[in-house]
Amino acid sequence: MATGEFAGHLPHAHAAPQGFIRKWVFSLDHKVIGLQYYFLALTAVFVGMLLSLLMRIHLIWPNLSLPLIGEIKPETYLSLLTMHGTIMVFFVLTTAPQGGFGNYFLPIQIGAADMAFPVLNMLSFWVTFLAFVVLVAAFFVTGGAPLHGWTGYPPLSALQSAGTGQGLGADLWVISIALFCLGALMSALNFITTTLDMRAKGMSLMRMPLTCWAWFITAILGLLAFGVLLSAGILLLLDRNAGTSFYVPLVVVNGQVAAHKGGSPLLWQHLFWFFGHPEVYIAILPAMGLCSQLVSVFSRKPIFGYKAMVYAMLSIGILGFMVWGHHMFMSGMSPYTAFAFSVMTMAIGVPSAIKTFNWLGTLWGGKIRFTPPMLFAIGFVSLFVSGGISGPFLAQPVLDIPLHETYFVIAHFHLIMGVASIFGIFAATYYWFPKMFGRMMNERMAQIHFWVSFVGTYAVFMPMHYYGMAAALRRYSQSTEVAYMRDLLPLQQFITAAAIVTIAGQFVFLFNLFWSMKYGKQASDNPWEATTLEWTTATPPPHDNFAGRTPVVYHGPYEYSVPGAPNDFVMQTDPAMEKVSH
Amino acid sequence: MSNFSSTLDVSTLPSESRGGIALPFESRLRRARLGLLVALVGIVMIFISFTSAYVVRQGLPTLDPGTNTLVRDWFSVRLPSLLLLNTIVLVISSGSMEAARRQALRGTRNGSKNGLSWLALTVLLGLSFLIGQWAVWQKLAASGMYLSTNPGSSFVYLLTGAHAVHLSGGILALLAACGATLLRREAESRAVVVDVAAWYWHFMAVLWVYIFCLLKFAR
Numbered sequence: 001m002a003t004g005e006f007a008g009h010l011p012h013a014h015a016a017p018q019g020f021i022r023k024w025v026f027s028l029d030h031k032v033i034g035l036q037y038y039f040l041a042l043t044a045v046f047v048g049m050l051l052s053l054l055m056r057i058h059l060i061w062p063n064l065s066l067p068l069i070g071e072i073k074p075e076t077y078l079s080l081l082t083m084h085g086t087i088m089v090f091f092v093l094t095t096a097p098q099g100g101f102g103n104y105f106l107p108i109q110i111g112a113a114d115m116a117f118p119v120l121n122m123l124s125f126w127v128t129f130l131a132f133v134v135l136v137a138a139f140f141v142t143g144g145a146p147l148h149g150w151t152g153y154p155p156l157s158a159l160q161s162a163g164t165g166q167g168l169g170a171d172l173w174v175i176s177i178a179l180f181c182l183g184a185l186m187s188a189l190n191f192i193t194t195t196l197d198m199r200a201k202g203m204s205l206m207r208m209p210l211t212c213w214a215w216f217i218t219a220i221l222g223l224l225a226f227g228v229l230l231s232a233g234i235l236l237l238l239d240r241n242a243g244t245s246f247y248v249p250l251v252v253v254n255g256q257v258a259a260h261k262g263g264s265p266l267l268w269q270h271l272f273w274f275f276g277h278p279e280v281y282i283a284i285l286p287a288m289g290l291c292s293q294l295v296s297v298f299s300r301k302p303i304f305g306y307k308a309m310v311y312a313m314l315s316i317g318i319l320g321f322m323v324w325g326h327h328m329f330m331s332g333m334s335p336y337t338a339f340a341f342s343v344m345t346m347a348i349g350v351p352s353a354i355k356t357f358n359w360l361g362t363l364w365g366g367k368i369r370f371t372p373p374m375l376f377a378i379g380f381v382s383l384f385v386s387g388g389i390s391g392p393f394l395a396q397p398v399l400d401i402p403l404h405e406t407y408f409v410i411a412h413f414h415l416i417m418g419v420a421s422i423f424g425i426f427a428a429t430y431y432w433f434p435k436m437f438g439r440m441m442n443e444r445m446a447q448i449h450f451w452v453s454f455v456g457t458y459a460v461f462m463p464m465h466y467y468g469m470a471a472a473l474r475r476y477s478q479s480t481e482v483a484y485m486r487d488l489l490p491l492q493q494f495i496t497a498a499a500i501v502t503i504a505g506q507f508v509f510l511f512n513l514f515w516s517m518k519y520g521k522q523a524s525d526n527p528w529e530a531t532t533l534e535w536t537t538a539t540p541p542p543h544d545n546f547a548g549r550t551p552v553v554y555h556g557p558y559e560y561s562v563p564g565a566p567n568d569f570v571m572q573t574d575p576a577m578e579k580v581s582h
Numbered sequence: 583m584s585n586f587s588s589t590l591d592v593s594t595l596p597s598e599s600r601g602g603i604a605l606p607f608e609s610r611l612r613r614a615r616l617g618l619l620v621a622l623v624g625i626v627m628i629f630i631s632f633t634s635a636y637v638v639r640q641g642l643p644t645l646d647p648g649t650n651t652l653v654r655d656w657f658s659v660r661l662p663s664l665l666l667l668n669t670i671v672l673v674i675s676s677g678s679m680e681a682a683r684r685q686a687l688r689g690t691r692n693g694s695k696n697g698l699s700w701l702a703l704t705v706l707l708g709l710s711f712l713i714g715q716w717a718v719w720q721k722l723a724a725s726g727m728y729l730s731t732n733p734g735s736s737f738v739y740l741l742t743g744a745h746a747v748h749l750s751g752g753i754l755a756l757l758a759a760c761g762a763t764l765l766r767r768e769a770e771s772r773a774v775v776v777d778v779a780a781w782y783w784h785f786m787a788v789l790w791v792y793i794f795c796l797l798k799f800a801r
Contacts, residue, residue, distance in 0.1 A: 116613055116617060185621075188624070197612065223627070224624075224627055225627075227627030227628040231628050232631065234740075234744075235740075238736070242729050243730030244729060245733060246635060249644065261644050261655060262642060263639070263733075264638065264639065267638050270638075271634070271635065274631075
């Protein structure tokens with residue numbers, strides 16, 4: 001058993017279930033629910049990745065007929081694009097970092113026995129699961145999946161007759177998003193209440209690990225953002241099925257005047273992006289929190305500027321609600337409005353830079369241990385900088401307008417929001433796998449996975465910047481028909497080759513994950529010599545997390561290389577080192 | 583260095599531990615109220631979005647293909663006077679709910695399990711409100727105002743419908759509280775449910791007054 005001080009027994013909200021159904025399916029245990037979210041996201045990421053592979057193959061071999069799928073038509077390409085984006089943004093980037101690891105580790109890291117409302121927690125997972133099933137069902141209905149993109153802009157998304165996939169498939173898409181919003185709102189409610197009300201004695205807000213801060217702020221963003229998307233989705237469903245005209249103006253579709261008038265497609269864009277931009281931070285903030293944790297643990301140094309890190313995350317969260325207009329510079333908005341959104345967007349660079357310099361400051365002079373989670377954490381910082389640096393470019397309306405419809409934007413948001421966040425998920429998996437499953441993941445396979453992913457990601461997305469700057473347009477299913485895009489085909493071929501290698505590398509991770517569950521080296525309770533509460537309890541943690549005991553916290557979460565300490569770290573629950581603590 | 587002051591195994595806790603009964607009443611009440619407050623923020627965001635859409639849509643001109651000019655297509659919907667009566671019913675129900683809440687909290691101190699009558703009255707008033715809203719929709723439909731007739735009527739149905747869905751959730755919570763009373767559940771558990779349901783109910787009343795004013799005065 002790891003070290004630590006505990007006071008009294010911990011009243012747990014529900015007793016340990018015995019049957020398979022209550023223990024593993026309709027479980028109230030936050031750890032099982034966390035694993036459910038994680039494996040849902042894992043399934044989703046492989047589905048989403050397969051869709052991207054199909055797109056990449058189609059882009060360089062447009063006439064290739066694939067087994068089971070046949071030839072990919074332009075509208076099929078748009079369906080793949082829509083479903084790839086939707087699955088990745090909602091069911092991977094939002095689900096794994098917050099629903100998965102947040103659910104599993106937030107209560108343990110603050111010293112609680114469970115989430116505040118376990119039944120609601122179970123419900124939020126199953127609603128999310130249902131949302132995923134409904135979304136995937138869109139592939140199998142008449143007309144197939146929708147082709148309006150993950151942003152679902154009307155009038156295309158609002159008119160049943162606008163194209164194949166815009167019938168039942170698009171309805172299922174909207175219903176899925178609405179269900180996802182419900183699940184996310186319930187989850188946010190639980191995260192906020194748990195953080196505010198269930199911290200162990202001594203666990204003040206400013207002693208919380210930065211992971212907990214990140215989950216907490218992410219939950220606040222989710223609470224404020226998902227309700228807006230839910231409302232927008234309800235209006236879209238009504239426009240699609242009840243003949244209302246919230247979003248649809250007078251429009252002619254296939255030579256017929258549609259039975260709508262007066263609606264505003266821009267209304268959807270405003271509502272959607274009021275959700276959509278905070279969503280970027282919902283995806284990335286948990287990875288930022290985790291990266292801070294890992295950089296400190298594996299540099300054996302306290303995090304550089306703990307309070308600055310907290311305030312930077314809060315600033316990013318607040319500013320994230322003030323910049324949605326930068327997604328709409330193309331919409332013909334007033335230059336003065338665009339200027340305001342542009343300035344606010346660039347302002348986000350300040351807290352982002354604070355975080356980056358603090359990560360570098362933590363690494364500086366540290367006794368760095370290049371473990372797999374640390375490799376992915378450093379990889380995260382690299383991707384965050386590389387993807388982030390193009391943000392201020394796109395924040396300028398004069399630059400965004402020519403770049404907006406090009407691959408430059410694809411490259412930007414995949415690096416910073418997509419792959420950086422995915423690196424956070426990988427880092428979290430390698431870091432917490434020993435605690436979750438009681439075994440270590442294979443390090444050699446992890447290193448192969450890291451280098452293939454890291455180099456592969458840059459090989460895929462750096463050329464996309466140049467491709468975009470050469471005015472290659474996104475959303476086009478074929479580039480062979482346009483002369484200047486045809487000349488850039490070798491670049492596309494290189495990107496596809498890199499994507500195939502990178503995707504192959506992910507199977508190393510998948511194999512390692514399941515192989516290590518059974519054959520991995522047995523893990524101790526604290527294999528990384530970390531200080532936070534999850535490492536004070538048994539591996540895997542018991543049903544109530546601390547075996548009937550209540551932890552008492554005496555220190556901040558990053559007490560490494562403490563002068564006078566017997567080890568180079570001091571557990572948060574260690575009363576003996578109270579006097580030497582910072 | 584381990585310093586364990588207790589070795590209690592949670593699996594040995596009594597079955598009543600399900601639902602968090604092991605926590606002191608004040609802690610359970612505080613947690614439930616906090617959870618509700620957070621939930622209300624989420625609901626507020628939903629209605630802020632609807633309001634924002636309402637204001638934007640109201641101000642939008644649309645192209646008239648006949649004259650090729652921009653015209654305003656928003657009609658003010660004459661609200662049936664029954665809506666005012668419904669509003670009064672809901673505000674009264676908020677009063678009866680408050681009586682039920684105070685009685686439930688008193689019950690935690692004196693052990694009294696009475697209080698069903700106030701809850702039942704609130705449920706009755708809540709159902710009356712919903713039936714009244716249904717009657718309002720019927721009246722609107724009879725006057726030719728359907729969901730898709732005009733953006734003005736779309737928003738009347740949308741806002742009243744969204745509120746009715748949320749209020750129905752409140753009625754379910756009240757029925758759960760009535761069930762807890764009938765099943766003679768422990769007074770503190772009942773008080774937590776009634777207290778939270780009451781604050782939710784008050785919020786629903788305030789939200790309704792806001793929606794009513796929006797539909798009445800910002801037509």
